[in-house]
Amino acid sequence: MPAVRTCRYPNCHNLVTIDHYYCEQHRALEADYLKSRMKYHGTHKRGYSRHYNAINRHANKIKDAQEKFYHSKQWQELRRVVLDKQHYLCQYCLSEGRVKPAKIVDHCVPITFDPSKADDADNLDVICPECHYKKDKFESVYYGSSDGVGRNDVDPITEVKLVDYYMNHLDQIPKA
Known part of the structure; x- marks a missing residue:
């Protein structure tokens, strides 16, 4: 059986296969939804993560040790x-x-x-x-x-x- 999810349309509980977001009844909305998702695609590049890690996550030895402990x-x-x-x-x-x-x-x-x-x-x-x-x-x-x-x-x-x-x-x- 293929993986399924519920339709994204409000109060619609129809199931759709995982490669779609809307059921047959609301399929016309899918193109706009995918277009809106692409607007945010790739906004956080690798440089963003590297900068975040250097400034916030590993700002000093204490923070670095905490990070290692919380992932142990x-x-x-x-x-x-x-x-x-x-x-x-x-x-x-x-x-x-x-x-x-x-x-x-x-x-x-x-x-x-x-x-x-x-x-x-x-x-x-x-x-x-x-x-x-x-x-x-x-x-x-x-x-x-x-x-x-x-x-x-x-x-x-x-x-x-x-x-x-x-x-x-x-x-x-x-x-x-």
Whole structure:
């Protein structure tokens, strides 16, 4: 049986073979769709990726080491264990009494602050994208910069409920 997908026309649930995007009824729209896709084809050339890697991904030795760690088999296995243990639910939303599914695994104490806790399962929590954004802001204020240069001399906070409180009340974060 050939591979199939649903028609791209809104609310049309007809199946089409993978080499087409629209069913027989809406096939007239396919040429315009393919033309619009070609507008973005090849916009990111190889030079773009090389520039991105040099400036953002491998900006310094700390970022380079993080990149290698997050692509290792050790991290992939650890991440899967934490997701299964915490049932794919955001721990920060749970601390407020909300149930929200999530797939991001985040270090409670950032590894730029304490690299020894990089592979510690007790330092990992499942977090949703909204909470992750707020937690990144909290970490930059409390722990300092993520490159390790402007690091604050503070005690690490490991309690999810307290981190959740501070990430929602940035003005009440204790100063170093």
